Amino acid sequence: MARVDVMINGRTYPVACGDGQEDRVREMARYVEGRVAEIKTVAGSASDTHLLVMAALLLADELADSRAAEARAGGGGDRDGEVAAAIGRLAGRMEAIAARLERA
Secondary structure, eight states, X not given: OEEEEEEETTEEEEEEEOTTOHHHHHHHHHHHHHHHHHHHHHHOSOOHXXXXXXXXXXXXXXXXXXXXXXXXXXXXXXXXXXXXXXXXXXXXXXXXXXXXXXXX
């Protein structure tokens, strides 16, 4: 199992991932960082936990829109389970990060 340090909102977080998935995790972290930066421009000063929750909600909204578009186009099916599993893993990681932030 590999470990990657990612930076979101000026904080570094260690993330475990499968071997060979390090670049993908970094790419996803950059995307989340971008969403957090967008939220900060609107929300102003919010706690790290609040920013991560809002980012998670935005990502979930994007996923829902993507699923709806795919369903309208006649796609979906097998991929839904994979996406749901990935979102579940991401949610677990975000909850762990939020818990660490609350303890800090």
